[in-house]
Amino acid sequence: MKHAEPQRLQLPDCDKLKTFGFLLIPNFTTIGFASAIEPLRIAGLAAGRPLYRSVLISSDNQPVAASNGVRVMTDSSPEQAPALDALFVVGANPIPEKYDRALLAWLRRLAEQGVPLGGICTGGHLLASAGLLEGYRCTLHWENIEQIKARFPRIIVSHQLYELDRDRYTCSGGTAALDMTLQLISREPDGAEIASRAAELLLCERVRNARDPQRIPLRQKIGNTQPKLSQIVTIMEANLEEPLELAELARLNEVSVRQLERLFHKYLARTPSQYYLELRLQRARELLLCSEAPVGEIALTCGFSSAAHFSKSYSRQFGLSPRRERQHSGMAVPARS
Incomplete structure (x- = not known):
């Protein structure tokens, strides 16, 4: 036919x-x-x-x-x-x-x-x-x-x-x-x-330029009155693999450690160390769910000295271990992890 x-x-x-x-x-x-x-x-x-x-x-x-x-x-x-x-x-x-x-x-x-x-x-x-x-x-x-x-x-x-x-x-x-x-x-x-x-x-107030960022910058969340805080967070985001000490962050931004701590407590309701850790863990989660990199490699990439320390911090933040999170997402865990 x-x-x-x-x-x-x-x-x-x-x-x-x-x-x-x-x-x-x-x-x-x-x-x-x-x-x-x-x-x-x-x-x-x-x-x-x-x-x-x-x-x-x-x-x-x-x-x-x-x-x-x-x-x-x-x-x-x-x-x-x-x-x-x-x-x-x-x-x-x-x-x-x-x-x-x-x-x-x-x-x-x-x-x-x-x-x-x-x-x-x-x-x-x-x-x-x-x-x-x-x-x-x-x-x-x-x-x-x-x-x-x-x-x-x-x-x-x-x-x-x-x-x-x-x-x-x-x-x-x-x-x-x-x-x-x-x-x-x-x-x-x-x-x-x-x-x-x-x-x-379309009630579109402004056609955004291609160079506009995908994610909302911190300065838009807290306003433009805290340029120091925005600058500190930018430096943190650029140094996830080898996290900087608080004293070094303070020195680079010409503030004291105490001033640094007050800024984070007032505007972000957490300590600088807590915020820095959350940035690193969020980055680790993105790599865990969107790449096939071994868990140990992800831990090092995000500034953790050992896989055990990374797993403990990750579980505390997200309620699951890195391996369990990856398994639940449906992504196979690489053999060398």
């Missing part, structure tokens, strides 16, 4: 419209997806005419469940997809252990055809798995940066909100997808004005 050829998605004939595809990976994040697709529609309202059309794609053209359980209907499978002006992979949370080979091959074909490729949230991980980010700057959500760096050491990964490097567009997810999409819109003819109007319609 001869099978009918799959029908391609029929779209209105309009040469001026750009077609952006969104490949939805099961357990994708809805906020990143919505933040990327909605500015395209709003840009048309701002311009007074449609500018973009969006095509939702899944590996089998079946509804895809997001990480919050919402199921989204799709328009096409990769084989049926129309010609695209760009494709964005909306990544999953958590990152899948492996991807369908046919999907990876399709992405490689798009790259060969010169189609710009983007990743939203963890979408860059799929592009990296297809070998399509080597030689490019990219980013993804800060929780997953160490994971992609460990698996793909030849890729240049930044902590920026988004990266627009030639024909690769990646963002850290969440509302950063909105900033990235507005920035892409602004590159088009008359795009700056359209993007500005679209931002107003």
